[in-house]
Amino acid sequence: MIAPPRRLHPRPRIDRFTPSAASAKLSAMDETSTQAGTLEKLSGTIERVTFHNEESGFSVLKMRVRGHREMVSVVGILHDARAGQYLSAEGRWVIDRTYGQQFRAERLQTSAPTTRDGLTRYLASGVIKGIGPAMAKRIVGRFGEKALDIISRQPRRLLQVDGIGACRQRMISQSWNRQKLVHDIMVFLHRHGISTSRAFRIYKTYGEKAVEAVKENPYRLARDIPGIGFLSADKIAGSLGIGRTSPLRAQAAVEYMLGEYAGNGHCGCQRSELVAAVTRNIEIPGRVVEEAVDALVNAERLVAIESEGEYDLIYLASLNQCEKGLAACLTNLANDLHPCPGIDVEKAVKWVESKTGLTLAAQQKKALGMACRFKVTVITGGPGVGKTTTVNAIVKIMKAKGLSVVLAAPTGRAAKRMSETTGMTATTIHRLLAFEPATGRFKHDAYDRLKGDVFIIDESSMIDVVLGYQLLRAIPQLASVVLVGDVDQLPSIGPGCVLRDIIESGAFPVCMLTHIFRQAAASMIITNAHQVNRGIAPRLTESRAQDRPEADFFFIECEEAEKIASIVLRLVGTEIPQRFGFHAVDDIQVISPMQRGAAGCQNLNAALQEALNPDGPAVKRYGWTFRIRDKVMQTINDYNKDVFNGDIGRIVDVAASEQEIHVRFGNRKVTYDFNELDELIPAYATTIHKAQGSEYPAVVVPMHTQHYPLLQRNLLYTAITRAQKLCVMVGSKKAVGIAVNRMESRRRVTLLKQRLMEMSPVARE
Numbered sequence: 001m002i003a004p005p006r007r008l009h010p011r012p013r014i015d016r017f018t019p020s021a022a023s024a025k026l027s028a029m030d031e032t033s034t035q036a037g038t039l040e041k042l043s044g045t046i047e048r049v050t051f052h053n054e055e056s057g058f059s060v061l062k063m064r065v066r067g068h069r070e071m072v073s074v075v076g077i078l079h080d081a082r083a084g085q086y087l088s089a090e091g092r093w094v095i096d097r098t099y100g101q102q103f104r105a106e107r108l109q110t111s112a113p114t115t116r117d118g119l120t121r122y123l124a125s126g127v128i129k130g131i132g133p134a135m136a137k138r139i140v141g142r143f144g145e146k147a148l149d150i151i152s153r154q155p156r157r158l159l160q161v162d163g164i165g166a167c168r169q170r171m172i173s174q175s176w177n178r179q180k181l182v183h184d185i186m187v188f189l190h191r192h193g194i195s196t197s198r199a200f201r202i203y204k205t206y207g208e209k210a211v212e213a214v215k216e217n218p219y220r221l222a223r224d225i226p227g228i229g230f231l232s233a234d235k236i237a238g239s240l241g242i243g244r245t246s247p248l249r250a251q252a253a254v255e256y257m258l259g260e261y262a263g264n265g266h267c268g269c270q271r272s273e274l275v276a277a278v279t280r281n282i283e284i285p286g287r288v289v290e291e292a293v294d295a296l297v298n299a300e301r302l303v304a305i306e307s308e309g310e311y312d313l314i315y316l317a318s319l320n321q322c323e324k325g326l327a328a329c330l331t332n333l334a335n336d337l338h339p340c341p342g343i344d345v346e347k348a349v350k351w352v353e354s355k356t357g358l359t360l361a362a363q364q365k366k367a368l369g370m371a372c373r374f375k376v377t378v379i380t381g382g383p384g385v386g387k388t389t390t391v392n393a394i395v396k397i398m399k400a401k402g403l404s405v406v407l408a409a410p411t412g413r414a415a416k417r418m419s420e421t422t423g424m425t426a427t428t429i430h431r432l433l434a435f436e437p438a439t440g441r442f443k444h445d446a447y448d449r450l451k452g453d454v455f456i457i458d459e460s461s462m463i464d465v466v467l468g469y470q471l472l473r474a475i476p477q478l479a480s481v482v483l484v485g486d487v488d489q490l491p492s493i494g495p496g497c498v499l500r501d502i503i504e505s506g507a508f509p510v511c512m513l514t515h516i517f518r519q520a521a522a523s524m525i526i527t528n529a530h531q532v533n534r535g536i537a538p539r540l541t542e543s544r545a546q547d548r549p550e551a552d553f554f555f556i557e558c559e560e561a562e563k564i565a566s567i568v569l570r571l572v573g574t575e576i577p578q579r580f581g582f583h584a585v586d587d588i589q590v591i592s593p594m595q596r597g598a599a600g601c602q603n604l605n606a607a608l609q610e611a612l613n614p615d616g617p618a619v620k621r622y623g624w625t626f627r628i629r630d631k632v633m634q635t636i637n638d639y640n641k642d643v644f645n646g647d648i649g650r651i652v653d654v655a656a657s658e659q660e661i662h663v664r665f666g667n668r669k670v671t672y673d674f675n676e677l678d679e680l681i682p683a684y685a686t687t688i689h690k691a692q693g694s695e696y697p698a699v700v701v702p703m704h705t706q707h708y709p710l711l712q713r714n715l716l717y718t719a720i721t722r723a724q725k726l727c728v729m730v731g732s733k734k735a736v737g738i739a740v741n742r743m744e745s746r747r748r749v750t751l752l753k754q755r756l757m758e759m760s761p762v763a764r765e
Helices: 021-027 116-124 133-153 155-160 166-191 199-216 220-224 230-239 247-263 271-282 286-298 317-334 345-356 362-373 387-400 412-422 429-433 465-472 498-505 524-533 561-580 601-612 674-679 705-710 713-720 733-741 752-759
Strands: 040-052 058-065 072-077 086-096 100-111 268-270 302-307 310-316 376-381 405-409 426-428 454-457 480-485 510-513 553-557 588-592 618-621 624-627 631-634 648-655 660-665 668-673 680-682 685-687 696-703 723-731
Touching (some): 040 100, 058 086, 072 086, 116 133, 133 155, 133 166, 199 220, 220 230, 230 247, 247 268, 247 286, 247 302, 247 310, 268 271, 271 286, 271 310, 286 302, 310 317, 317 376, 317 465, 345 362, 345 387, 362 387, 387 412, 387 454, 387 480, 405 412, 405 429, 412 426, 429 465, 480 498, 524 553, 524 713, 561 601, 601 680, 618 674, 624 648, 696 713, 696 733, 705 733, 713 733, 723 733
Parallel strands (some): 072 100, 454 480, 553 723, 588 685, 588 696, 696 723
Antiparallel strands (some): 040 086, 086 100, 268 310, 302 310, 618 624, 631 680
16 A cells, blocks of 8 residues: 655645735735625726736736726726726725725726827737837837737738738737637636636647637646646636536546656555545546446556455556667666676776876776676775766777767756766767657657667656667667766655666666765765764864864754744855855755745745846746746656756846746746746745755755655755755754654655566576
8 A cells, every 4th residue: 555645736836826915915815895686887098007917818918997086996806907908897896994985806808009198008018929119119109009919911902011021920920819819718717717917838739729729628728838737727627517427527537646646656556545535636536436447457557466366456548658669678678788888897907097197996997897897887985985986987988999988867957967077978868869740759769769879867866667668678778878877866856766766676786885984074065974974973064164164064953944044045145155265146046845935945046036137028927936047847758848847047138018938947048928928937945855966155044844745855865965065054953863863754655676687587696
């Protein structure tokens, strides 16, 4: 039996809206007039959009109404608010303690403006790409009240306007047509009781057939649209008349729950636990859930796997295919001849030592010999034990033998570090496999394999079963593979525990590097990391930096979570840059165990952004303000943009008239439509899980008992080992103690180890 998943609700950014201070004001109003009876009606022109939340639609508008001397303040829910639009409102007058008289609307409806002034302000608001304030004046000056009709029905006539060429005309036309389609989708979704912030993604996925697709099966949104989960799709289904015990709903709920388990790292789930979880959390009778599981198994969307004599383990078909395929790929690779010709390992060691000027330890020599002899080899160990030196030695020997060596890692930062330490080009696994947008697949697979003789993959603990299968099936059958990583770090974010399962299967040679070299042993970062890994509390000295100029690890004790945030702010903003010379944004990374809480990433990001980058062009979307020069992180794999989950970049431009921002990732500049900004989050602070595979010159780690659900040994170990030159921990000694003494309470559900053992029953030497 496995415990139910820790997260049985959608991720906060995706399926929940946390009311802003402004919308909270709405519910706290003192209504002193017209509390009952028929609704009053107002109509007029939107003069100014004071506040608009893209996620909830909550709006505060200034409206010019005939018969009212001053502009009227209107509050309510509106999916899109633009200055210049004509607005009809139904509601009641209220008195707000702070803002005075307001019209609280229960229903709001907009229509296109008809006056020249309204049209100019509407077009200048950024509603259409390619039209800014100056261009809006020229278009209305040329076409008058017919401007919108010209854009909609005769877009070629825009070429008559000074400054509009063929390229801009196409941009304007496409933006207008898309805006109309998205508007229809938003209205449809709003009518069925759901936030419309995901309408743009629905349009991008289904195009003109979006509404038709949603009506046919609203639950497909949860499978097809990033950011829309089962709970959101379920709201639409209910409003469309799909019953709560419908087989369609039950099947979607089963797949959703398995997806939640996968989100917590499990490849599958025991059938009884799956049925109980769906029954408990989605409130569907167990009999209906059982029938849904059987139907999905018969449809081959799920796989029932025998465990302990019963078919009681349920996998998503895609994860089962990946896990089986990964085991088969590794086994088949290992059973072939090594591409490296037979060599005298002792002579090879002496040769590489003469080339590098280093003396290899016994364990490093053993690892080098394994890599030259076996097709699949694992090299693992903590910081300071010589993994990098070992990899460099393997690279030099293989290249000396005329073999082609390919270096890759799961993240861009890990690949960059690999390039710097080896002097060779290294790439991310995703870019190595080369995604092709036209086909929706990686270019390199079992039918079009990669080129190379030896593949060395760093940070292998981050590889999940899906990425592992995609990579291994693309490696040539005659090539060898060296997997390098720290098995004691946090497991992959995705499902599976690939590196640990490979090691524990005994099917492949493993070299565990444990000797800490003298230079590394002088670092408190490395010493404390190894102590934590052995279950020993780290040295939490609170000596000031000027008393220990050589020190690289500091602890600042603070019992109050709210004060931790202010200390972190001071450290990043002034103290660390002044004392150690690190750049506050480029060199220092705050990593926290959790998103929530006073010392969580969400609160810290907001505070750090305000302190480090308060000014400049900005756009507000999805609960965040994105400002030029902000540090941001990609949250999903976007193969079309060639950016991946965990990539960190800097915003270099906010183009309001084009409704785009430009983000620089390394040497590449990537463009995001404003409606795609849910792919990004501020990255001044990030979770320790997200920081896996990356190292930073300096890290600041808040640790508090508020983080209790995630406090465990491998999380603290991973946090400390993210620091290259400086680690500052801020928090309570009790929280650190809890983390040191808590091992991962439950293993992930995965069959990779067993499958490898079955395929390779005799462990290699």
